[in-house]
Amino acid sequence: MSFFNRRQSSNAATPGSPAATPDRRSQGGIADPEWAAVVASTTEELKAWKLMPQDKLVPVDEAEVGFFYSEETYVVVKTYNHARKINFLVFIWVGSERAKKLAADPPAKVAQLMSQLPDRVVLSREIEGHESTTFKRLFKTYGVQSGDSSGVFNADAPQTYRKRLLHFRLNNDKTRIEVREVPITRQSLQPCDVYIFDEGTKMTQWNGKKCDEEERITARKYITTALTKRKMKSTSEFLDQDDLFDGSELYRKIGNAALPPAVPRTPKNQFVKKMFRLSDESRKLVMNLIYTGKIYRSGINVDDVTIIDTFHVLLIYIGPGASPSERDSVWKQAETYLKTAQTPQKAVTVFSAGCYCQAYEEVWDDAAE
Numbered sequence: 001m002s003f004f005n006r007r008q009s010s011n012a013a014t015p016g017s018p019a020a021t022p023d024r025r026s027q028g029g030i031a032d033p034e035w036a037a038v039v040a041s042t043t044e045e046l047k048a049w050k051l052m053p054q055d056k057l058v059p060v061d062e063a064e065v066g067f068f069y070s071e072e073t074y075v076v077v078k079t080y081n082h083a084r085k086i087n088f089l090v091f092i093w094v095g096s097e098r099a100k101k102l103a104a105d106p107p108a109k110v111a112q113l114m115s116q117l118p119d120r121v122v123l124s125r126e127i128e129g130h131e132s133t134t135f136k137r138l139f140k141t142y143g144v145q146s147g148d149s150s151g152v153f154n155a156d157a158p159q160t161y162r163k164r165l166l167h168f169r170l171n172n173d174k175t176r177i178e179v180r181e182v183p184i185t186r187q188s189l190q191p192c193d194v195y196i197f198d199e200g201t202k203m204t205q206w207n208g209k210k211c212d213e214e215e216r217i218t219a220r221k222y223i224t225t226a227l228t229k230r231k232m233k234s235t236s237e238f239l240d241q242d243d244l245f246d247g248s249e250l251y252r253k254i255g256n257a258a259l260p261p262a263v264p265r266t267p268k269n270q271f272v273k274k275m276f277r278l279s280d281e282s283r284k285l286v287m288n289l290i291y292t293g294k295i296y297r298s299g300i301n302v303d304d305v306t307i308i309d310t311f312h313v314l315l316i317y318i319g320p321g322a323s324p325s326e327r328d329s330v331w332k333q334a335e336t337y338l339k340t341a342q343t344p345q346k347a348v349t350v351f352s353a354g355c356y357c358q359a360y361e362e363v364w365d366d367a368a369e
Contacts, residue, residue, distance in 0.1 A: 032057065035113045041079045042086060046138060048076045050149065051092075055109040063225070066139035067179070070095035070128055071148040075110060078138055082356050088121040090114065091135055095144075096128040099345060104335040122351040124313075132313040132347035134359055136176065141218055143179030153200050155232040161200030165254065168194040168219045170212045177218045185257040191241060194219045197254060202235045203227065204250055209241045271311045273363075278305035278333055280325050287333060294365040302353070305330055307337070308363055313347040314338060315360050320353040 034049060034057045048060040051073040060074070068074055078089040090113065092106050106125060114123060126135045128144055136142050145164065153161050165184045168177055169192075182188040182195075189195055191208035194215040203223045207216055220238070227234045239250060275295040278287045287307065290299040300306050303321035307314065314337070316330050334348045351357045 032109075032112065034059065035116065038077050038079070038088075038113065039116045044078075044080045046076070046078050048074055051075055051107060051109060055107065057109065066141055067143040067145070068093055068095065068128070069148045069151075070144060070146045071097045073098050073107070075113075076135075076138065077113075082120075085120055087356055088117055089124070089134075089138075090117075090121055091124045091126055093126045093131075093135070094128065099127045102127075104332045106331065119352060119354045120356070122349060122355050122357045124347060124349040126347050127345040130345040130347060132349070132359070134313070134349075135347065136171075136178070139176060141177045141179065145181045153226075153230050155230055158200050158232070163200070164198050166196045166198060166219075166222075168196070168215045168222075170215050174212075174214075177215060179222075183257070183259055184254050185259065186251055186254055187256060187259045189241075196223060197250060198226070199253075200230075200234075201232070202237070204237045204239060206244075206250065207238070207240045268311050273311075274309045275299055276307040276309075276337075277301055278307055278326055278330070279303075280323055285325060285329060285333075287337065295363065296366050297364055298366075305333075307333070308360070309337075309341065310359070310363055313349050313359060315357070315363065316348065316350045317357075317360060318350070318352040 038047070046065060048065045050058040050060060052058055057075070065076075072095050074091075074093040076091040076093060078091075080087055080089070090110065092110055094102055106123065110123070114121065124132065124135065126132060143166075145166070147162065151162055163184060164181050165188060167180045167182045167188065167190075169180075170176075171178055184197070189206060189208065192210045192212075193208050194211045195206045195208075196219055197204045197206065203226065205216075205219050205223060207219075223236050227236060239248075244251065272293055273291075273295060274289060275291040276287050277290050277299070278285065279301070280286070281304070295308060300317070300319070302319040303323075304319055305322050305326045306317040306319065308317075314334055316334060318327055318330065330350055331348070334350075335344070338344045338346055338348075349357065349359065351360070
């Protein structure tokens, strides 16, 4: 299926410029009240839902937006103002376990939303551990834990809680804290960061000797919020790396097992940017390489689909004159290409003429020359 089937008129916007297209929010109703609220939105908002079986939407509490579980799928919608118009960023976040059975096309529930939005929407698929900068930039604190939300602490059966070690790290740009679950072992502890060992009825914060103050504060707030929700007598402890001996209680509990080998990734300085054109002009759908290394807007054909492979995300721009077969095949073509490139979990962003996509605007080498 495609969410960008409507063929635009010949005066549609050129790539990267706003389009004077009709606002379709008032055309027809939408059954799901969650989506109806999104479509009717006139203010900047950030909302998230868990996508459950049978396409049921479960809203994520505002305080929990930005935290995800690896065995679940989420839909995140950011509405924002650009060029004095409401624009939409729609993200499908898929946990690593779910991603193993991921279909090429986005879920039907997302198709329902996309069919109701005006042509000011960018749709992205994000997979745990390979999220785009655009996605993570939405959250002041961004966190992922293994399992699903059914594994949250149960005060009636505290002994069933699975212990976990959480890593709090300020990103390189110092714009957000990222929280990841890591193997329970002393080998996971790095002096530049902060960790929480969560046993259910006790939470212990370990502060590395070189950690950032914002990491300390964020971890402490996490503990305060978690223990309040657990509604039973629980304890917390705050420890500094320099104050601990090798035989301390925390180190005995987490052990000193070796870490599993890290998955190798291509260094950013070795990645080569590429630009492709997807066309059925020859009556056969073909994806041709246009540029390698440096890419230029002159390579765009507005009657075809432009695909740009960047380090973090695969950008897909659907030209206003693209044929139905070109539009309908973009997700399948993305899946096939990423598998061939051995990066099947890379983020994918799809948008059509008239939409504003910041990553797309910043990718070109024209201005640098």
